[in-house]
Structures are given as C-alpha cells and as structure tokens.
Amino acid sequence: MIEPNPFNELAKSTPDRCILPVAMKEPNEIIEIYSGEFALKLGDNRFSVSGDITFRWYPYIGVTFVAYTQKDTDLSNQIFENLTIRFSDVYELYIQDVRCGDCKITGYDFSNRHEIYGTSNDFVKGERNIAVNEVIFAVPNLRDYLGDSVKDVNEDGDLHFEKTRLTLECGPYKIVLDKLSNYKEQKDKLEEATGYLLLYAGKVTSSNDSINLSHFKKWLPRLNHFFYFLNGIRTAPLFLTGRHEGQNIWTDYSGNDHIESYKFTLSWSNIFFIDELTQLWNSFNKLWDDESDRDFIITAIHWYIEANTNSAKIEGSIILIQTALELLYNWLIVEKQEQIIGDDAKNLRAENKIRMLIFQLKISAKIPAHFSELSKILNIQDGPQALANIRNALIHGQKQKREDLNKISLQAKYEALQLGLWYVELTLLFILGYKGKYNNRTTGNIWRNSGSLVPWMLDNQES
Secondary structure, eight states: OOOOOHHHHHHHHSOBOOOOSSOOOSTTOOEEEEEEEEEEEETTEEEEEEEEEEEEOSSSSEEEEEEEEOTTOHHHHHHHHOHHHHHHOOEEEEETTEEEEEEEEEEEEOSSSEEEEEEEEEEEEEOTTSOBSEEEEEEESOOOOOOEEEEEEOTTSOEEEEEEEEEEEETTEEEEEEEOTTHHHHHHHHHHHOBOOEEEEEEEEETTSOBOHHHHHHHHHHHHHHHHHHHSSOOOOEEEEEEETTEEEEEEOOOOTTSOOBOOOOOTTOBSOOTTHHHHHHHHHHHHHSHHHHHHHHHHHHHHHHHHTTTTHHHHHHHHHHHHHHHHIIIIIIIISOSSOTHHHHHSOHHHHHHHHHHTTTOOSSOOTTOHHHHTSTTOOSHHHHHHHHHHHHHOOOHHHHHHHHTSOHHHHHHHHHHHHHHHHHHHHHHTTOOSEEOOGGGSOOSOBSOEEOGGGHHHHHO
16 A cells, blocks of 8 residues: 655645736836737727836836827827816726726827827726636735745745745635745845835635625725734735636736835834734724724824834824824723713823823833833833823924923934834734734844734733
8 A cells, every 4th residue: 555645745735825916026127017009098089009008116106108109190189289188188098999997198208209108097907897716916015924834836846835824814805925935035135225026926715706806996905904004014915916717807007105115114013923813804804894993993003104114204203103192092991991081081191191001001101121211311200201291392392392302312212202103003903802922112122033922911821
C-alpha cells in the first residue's frame, strides 16, 4: 500500500495565492488601460478619436487620456471655438461601443498635431452591468501581516508556501487578502521612492455566487474605512475586476483620492499577527449597519487618521486628536453608557472627559515612563491634563498661554500627540470589543513585534 505524500496533501488543502488584476512593478508606475480608437459623446454628437487611456497616481489618483485628432475635425473645431463648453461639459467615453464612463476635457495642444487631454473619475472597461461570481482587486501601501497559508509557484517552478492570508467574512461578501510573493522587495522600493505601489492582491466572493458592481461599490466604503483604521494611514482596494468562470468581464479603474502616498506611520496593528481580526471585522460591520453609529465611526477614524499621519503638523494634530477624544467621550460615556447627562456632560473639563474615557480602558492616567519630556512640564498632574493643557494653549491666544506654550519642547508636544493617539486607538478597539494584541506606541518601540494584550483583557489572562 502506497502511503499518501504529506506534501501533496498540504498542497491540495492550501489555497492559491490571489493574483493582481493589473501589473505594477515600480512605485508610481503608469498603468496602461487602452490604446487605439475610442469615442467621446456629448449629447447627440459623437466624436471618434485615437489615443491612449492610462491610470496615473499623480497629480491625482485616477484615469487620464490623451486623444489625437486631425485639424478641422468636428471635435477639434468645437474645442478651439468654444473653450467654455470644453471645460464645463461632461462627455461619455466609449471603447468599441461600450460606455466606459464620464470624462471631462481638461486641456489641449494644437501646436503640432491636435492633442486633447482629459480625466475620468468613473471608468470601467468592459460590460459593467454583467454580474460575476468573483471580484479580484489590489491594495497599495498596506502593512505587512502574517495570516493563514497560501501557495504559489515561484520563478524556479517550485511550489512555495507562505502564511499571509487575511480573511474577512461578514454579511454578503467574503474577502481574502494576500501579500504579494515579492512583498519585501516591493515594500523596500516603496520606502525608498514613496508614493504608491501595489503590495496585496485580494478576492471577493458572494454568498449567493453573484456580484453586481454597482451594489458592491455601495457596500465598499465600509471595507475602505476598516482598512484605514487597520493601516493607520488611508489605503483601499483598487482595480476591481469582475471575473466569471475564470474570465475577466470588467475592470473598474476609478480612482480613490483618499488613498495616501506612503510615509512611515505608527499603528496599533503594527504587529506580526492580529489574532482577533475576524471578531474586529464583525463588530465593525455591526456599527456600520446602524446609520448613526456609522457616522460616528467614519468621523472618529477621520480624525484619528488625520492626526496619525501628521497632516496638520504636530501642533495641529494635537488639536485634531483631542477632537477625536471629545467625540469618543460623547458617543461612549454620554450617549451609550449614559454615565453623565444634562449640562454636566457639556461642562466637564476636557481633562476629566479624557480621564472618564480611559478609565474604561483600564490604563493609568499617569504619563507613560517613556515620555520623559512630557513629564517635565510644570504643574502637570497626569497625561489627560498634559494633553488638554497643550491643546488649550494652542487654540487660545492669550499672552500667558503663548508664553507657556513656548516653554514646551517639540519632543514634549510629539509625546503628547502619541499619548492622545494611544488613547484613541485603545478606545476604538474597546468599542469594537477587541480582545487581542496591539502595538503599544507609548513604549518607545517603533518596530513591529508580537504586540501586547489590550489592557481590559489582562485581568482575564491572569485569572
């Protein structure tokens, strides 16, 4: 009797790594969509042109085209004679009689051959109305995570296994996400060049085996915002490609201006393995399904990301993170738990609001030991007071507050911002019922590690 080969059994039970819907080897590389004849339609007028349609990352993320026309054609004459119509009108773009989306003409060059430039914010190549049984996609600039095993064939033809798959399943869709096999090489390129580079490939399947693009895109913002919070800087799925029985039916090249150029940022998720990701995604969906809670989570994540990416520099980001803390206090302490009501809820000092908030998290109000510069500020009792005092000095312009602010070092302000971000990250994880490990940014360790258990679960661990 021939014994089964364990390697063969492993290969059969391990799913294939997801594939990218488009090719991208270098940061900020222009992605070619189409080259040849296409048409621009305005009302009853249809203009045939020849040119190139591409996806670009700069100056904004999305589709651009250049169309070449002959002198004295209907389109070139219309543009040359009536520039107001050119810039205000919305044209429909067709490839082989299939409408790809709307576009605007943004410029021209009639010095040599007639070249007309344009952009499209909603561009789908293929039959967008056909339902498919799976959608593949790409994600740029996403952090490195471990996950479940996948397999693929490497350049030498050998079977390769890697623990990289993240799975999100809740409601009508199941999403799987895999790092590219050359993730480290690509991430190194991205860190050197900055900008954008595809690092993950994913796949979406539906519980009813049918995915409609328009319905899926209405659902997609929840996944986008989950990725924002997970990554600590905005990224989202791109190049949604509908496949049916292994054949590509359509590809959505619509851009997403919310995706941010790469830069180093800290995040609660900067750990090797997120062991409670499924639970976190399920809780996120429950919040999203309630319209009021959805507005709360969108706004809270917005302020968190703006502060974490230092979009308003350190001083402005301190103001933004306190705005997030105010929102979290009102939603959790006042609205949901009803611990304090009436005018008292409004009149409570900012530092006391933060103290009530972090009491839920079972963390000390003391300034973390690593934040030595923040501890040097005179007449400061604890972390919430330090954060509130710096924020008040920033937004109030009295002479004494300005003088007090000038005495605070830049490092102390940075530590105050990190403290506020820590409070916000933990509060959001607490609201989402997270019970796993996270990266504690107050320890001073900026490198990826195995993480620390969230503080509200430490008593359970000890017992």
